[in-house]
Amino acid sequence: MKFIKCSSLFLFFVLPGSLFAQSENVDQAVMTKIRNEGLKNSKVMDIAFHLTELSGPRVTNSPGFMRAANYAKNQLTQWGLVDSKLDAWGDFGKGWELKKSYVAITSPWYRPLIAYPKTWSAGTNGLQSGEVLLISAKDSAELDAYRGKLKGKVLIIDNLINFQQSTQPVGGRYTDEELQKMSEVTEAEDTAAMRRRRERYKDQNIVPREVLTRLKKMAEKEGAIALLSSGTEDHGGTILVLQAGPHKISDPANFLDIAIGLEDYNMIIRILKNNTPVKMDVDVKAKFQTADSRGYNVIAEIPGTDKNLKDQVVMLGAHLDSWPAAVGATDDAAGSCVMMEAIRILKAIGIQPKRTIRIALWSGEEEGLLGSGAYVKKTFGDPVTMKLLPAHDKFSVYFNLDNGTGKIRGIHLQGNEAARKIFEQWFAPFNDLGAKTITIRNTGSTDHISFDVVGLPAFQFIQDPLVSQHSNMDSYDHLMSDDLKQAATIVAAFVYDAAMRDQNFPRKPLPKPLSLDPITGSHR
Numbered sequence: 001m002k003f004i005k006c007s008s009l010f011l012f013f014v015l016p017g018s019l020f021a022q023s024e025n026v027d028q029a030v031m032t033k034i035r036n037e038g039l040k041n042s043k044v045m046d047i048a049f050h051l052t053e054l055s056g057p058r059v060t061n062s063p064g065f066m067r068a069a070n071y072a073k074n075q076l077t078q079w080g081l082v083d084s085k086l087d088a089w090g091d092f093g094k095g096w097e098l099k100k101s102y103v104a105i106t107s108p109w110y111r112p113l114i115a116y117p118k119t120w121s122a123g124t125n126g127l128q129s130g131e132v133l134l135i136s137a138k139d140s141a142e143l144d145a146y147r148g149k150l151k152g153k154v155l156i157i158d159n160l161i162n163f164q165q166s167t168q169p170v171g172g173r174y175t176d177e178e179l180q181k182m183s184e185v186t187e188a189e190d191t192a193a194m195r196r197r198r199e200r201y202k203d204q205n206i207v208p209r210e211v212l213t214r215l216k217k218m219a220e221k222e223g224a225i226a227l228l229s230s231g232t233e234d235h236g237g238t239i240l241v242l243q244a245g246p247h248k249i250s251d252p253a254n255f256l257d258i259a260i261g262l263e264d265y266n267m268i269i270r271i272l273k274n275n276t277p278v279k280m281d282v283d284v285k286a287k288f289q290t291a292d293s294r295g296y297n298v299i300a301e302i303p304g305t306d307k308n309l310k311d312q313v314v315m316l317g318a319h320l321d322s323w324p325a326a327v328g329a330t331d332d333a334a335g336s337c338v339m340m341e342a343i344r345i346l347k348a349i350g351i352q353p354k355r356t357i358r359i360a361l362w363s364g365e366e367e368g369l370l371g372s373g374a375y376v377k378k379t380f381g382d383p384v385t386m387k388l389l390p391a392h393d394k395f396s397v398y399f400n401l402d403n404g405t406g407k408i409r410g411i412h413l414q415g416n417e418a419a420r421k422i423f424e425q426w427f428a429p430f431n432d433l434g435a436k437t438i439t440i441r442n443t444g445s446t447d448h449i450s451f452d453v454v455g456l457p458a459f460q461f462i463q464d465p466l467v468s469q470h471s472n473m474d475s476y477d478h479l480m481s482d483d484l485k486q487a488a489t490i491v492a493a494f495v496y497d498a499a500m501r502d503q504n505f506p507r508k509p510l511p512k513p514l515s516l517d518p519i520t521g522s523h524r
Helices: 028-040 044-051 063-078 141-146 176-184 187-202 209-222 262-273 329-348 370-379 417-433 448-452 481-500
Strands: 002-006 009-013 082-091 095-107 115-117 128-135 154-157 226-229 257-260 279-289 294-302 313-319 356-362 395-400 408-412 437-439 458-463
Touching (some): 028 417, 028 481, 063 329, 082 370, 128 141, 141 209, 154 209, 294 370, 313 370, 370 448, 395 448, 395 481, 417 437, 417 481, 448 458, 458 481
Parallel strands (some): 128 154, 154 226, 313 356, 313 395, 395 458
Antiparallel strands (some): 115 257, 128 279, 294 356
């Protein structure tokens, strides 16, 4: 509605339909069916149990990942989806599985440590005992003083970690005020905030990368036992466990890098600086899978039924892979089980979508969106050249979930302002479940980015920040059943609304070709 001043009179008229917000044809009867099935007959926790505790850690190409992937493929088939498959996307590299781990201080007194070998670390070839050597080197040049002294030693870098006791809980629920501020963020404010986050991230590494890389090479050459690592987030029994190094078939095994809590890390340093020797036992066995270096995504479909729209595709997805210290429950079995449950809901109520609905459970996300990036490149287009394939024109929209176990509170527009009014109407039947916030704010570091960088509409939901990301505490018991039911219900509704929409989903202008990888920042 717009007002026009004419002399002393005010006239108003309604803008033409092409300029006025399109009214979405939300089928309230179907929304009711989705709510009933999703909230009252949910199978989401059973799906989660199969993906986590029955499969184990899901490092890409590991036995645990393949157990989960095959379960998902077979379950999707049983629900009636078609063309359910493990879709090879390209070369990933070695799988890795931890078979044994024992790490303990034996002198000046005995203590077993909470310790986790990092992914793609080599083992020890049996029990090894040795003294801990304190490495006090600020740069690579100072490491030369330690040449010839590393054999049979457990290494630790002299860098006490400053522990800040927090009075705030880790994770929680968004308040109404926080959600309101999120909805009011401008694009300029969001850009500035992302820049500040990148700068903070640069300062998180407690050990310079060049020092760590050179030290590991020296340690491998001289026959050291292991390197102990820690960080500011490794406290209170929670330890983040990522990777020791590269995973390509051609890469040599990485020197054994063991993550421990900052309390133990600092304690060992303080004892050593008191000129008191520390001795340790380390026994680690790891198995590498090299028979098949390809990475696989799980893909399945509900075919479209409208003769004019069935070739168009609505997608939903989450990443299935995880890190090795726990079972990857909140990162991101939560997203995967929600997406599978959303598909189950739609099949259970017997929908006949106009467009084809395709679910994807990605691998290689933790190593840099590898599975989704390769799938988008081979299916829709290359973000480096922006050479687009025919399927690019037939694509509708992609929905992603990768922010833990918390309920859905809204959605990130990812800069696509034209989607705001659509999402407002799609959220309306679920406002009573706490979901309605829409923000122009971008969010990154997960698989919707692979679609966004080739100009395809792709969105990540806002969730209450309840996550045990990348840690040994990322267990099934941290999953919130009611939150996952709510999330699956809303995802099912959004996917249905997108599949039944008469109009194409609005797109942003095509981005320019990328000269750098959108995740790593390296040249492609």
